[in-house]
Amino acid sequence: MKNTVFVLLLVAAMGCSSSGPETTEAPPAAKSEPVPEPLKTIPETEIGLAPGTAFEQPPQPPIKFNRIDPGEGEIQARPNAEFPPVIPHSVEDFGPITMTENPCLDCHSTDVAEDMGAVVVPASHRMDLRNAPGVVGDTVTGARFVCTSCHVEMTD
Numbered sequence: 001m002k003n004t005v006f007v008l009l010l011v012a013a014m015g016c017s018s019s020g021p022e023t024t025e026a027p028p029a030a031k032s033e034p035v036p037e038p039l040k041t042i043p044e045t046e047i048g049l050a051p052g053t054a055f056e057q058p059p060q061p062p063i064k065f066n067r068i069d070p071g072e073g074e075i076q077a078r079p080n081a082e083f084p085p086v087i088p089h090s091v092e093d094f095g096p097i098t099m100t101e102n103p104c105l106d107c108h109s110t111d112v113a114e115d116m117g118a119v120v121v122p123a124s125h126r127m128d129l130r131n132a133p134g135v136v137g138d139t140v141t142g143a144r145f146v147c148t149s150c151h152v153e154m155t156d
């Protein structure tokens with residue numbers, strides 16, 4: 001065994017000294033590498049799936065926001081339980097959500113939802129996952145305060 005290793009090392013050393021760096025280091029694959037094809041231009045009409053060019057904007061029908069008052073909307077089915085449900089009623093008359101005011105909570109907070117006939121904000125919205133996971137309070141945590149960053153109003 002030892003002898004074999006020695007012979008192999010010797011052969012390797014001889015190989016290096018006799019052939020020199022030029023021949024051993026030249027990559028043999030270089031010769032057979034495929035020549036790259038010249039770049040082709042893709043016509044605009046072939047970019048994307050829409051007909052016409054990528055720069056044409058086909059006219060879009062205007063979105064009709066719903067005018068359904070809260071209390072008259074219908075709870076919509078969700079694709080799955082993790083999905084934020086769509087807002088089935090109009091939100092047009094409720095002012096913006098600010099640091100101090102949240103019109104959504106006038107109906108959806110734990111203390112009034114039942115009286116208003118609205119769905120109460122779920123426990124997941126009243127838990128501070130970062131600082132107190134598992135503790136469900138009465139108020140909505142900061143991460144859930146801007147309701148419309150997850151819930152969208154239903155349109156036609």
Ligand code: HEC
Pocket residue numbers: 069070071072073074075076085086087088089091094103104105106107108116117118119147148151
């Ligand atoms: C005047 C009371 C009222 C206000 C204000 C209000 N809602 Fe509602 N909301 C309701 C009622 C009542 C329902 C039950 C469906 C219905 O009757 O329209 C509902 C349903 C929902 C639902 C559907 C819940 C589910 O289980 O599918 C979501 C989501 C929702 N509201 C979000 C909001 C958001 C976000 C705002 C603020 C932009 C808001 N609501 C403001 C009363 C209100």
Ligand code: HEC
Pocket residue numbers: 081082083084085102104105108119120121122124125140143144145146147148149150151
């Ligand atoms: C970070 C995203 C996010 C924000 C912000 C958020 N929600 Fe939700 N909401 C969800 C998801 C996801 C669900 C469904 C899973 C669950 O119940 O936690 C949900 C569920 C609900 C439901 C249905 C509860 C039920 O029992 O069926 C209501 C009502 C609701 N949210 C109201 C609100 C209101 C009001 C606000 C603002 C104060 C708000 N949400 C903010 C993601 C969000």
